[in-house]
Amino acid sequence: MSDELLTAARDVRENAHAPYSGFRVGAAIRTASGIHIGCNVENAAFPEGVCAEGGAISAMVAAGETEILEVLVYAEADTPVAPCGGCRQKLAEFAGPDIVIHLAGTSGITTSMTVAELLPGAFGAHQMDRD
Numbered sequence: 001m002s003d004e005l006l007t008a009a010r011d012v013r014e015n016a017h018a019p020y021s022g023f024r025v026g027a028a029i030r031t032a033s034g035i036h037i038g039c040n041v042e043n044a045a046f047p048e049g050v051c052a053e054g055g056a057i058s059a060m061v062a063a064g065e066t067e068i069l070e071v072l073v074y075a076e077a078d079t080p081v082a083p084c085g086g087c088r089q090k091l092a093e094f095a096g097p098d099i100v101i102h103l104a105g106t107s108g109i110t111t112s113m114t115v116a117e118l119l120p121g122a123f124g125a126h127q128m129d130r131d
């Protein structure tokens, strides 16, 4: 795991807008062109909030990248935060099954899992093939 990814996710977490949960999360995605970052942005209309991973994916696509090479998610929790189901699906859109997602917390404990481990049997575009 690169220190660069850890620093990027930890730093962007500082900008999270999480007045409702108080749970700030940062995410950093490495692609061929560099690192793309996002933090969770909550909303008074709760379902309108977006997760850190979703924000980082939007920044990545806006930068012209669609291939994820590595991800790190950083949250202030004793145990590494588990990405929500929706974020697992969003990551699988741009990351192959063997891509590694690092989950880090303030305790220093980091878990690393592949996309396939996070989302076994993922739904993908190939399942919409009709021939």
Ligand code: THU
Pocket: 018, 021, 023, 024, 025, 039, 040, 041, 042, 049, 050, 051, 052, 053, 073, 081, 082, 083, 084, 087
């Ligand atoms: N959250 C993320 O941003 N990423 C995760 O992997 C887990 C949860 C956010 C969503 C919400 O703003 C807050 O954490 C509490 O669920």
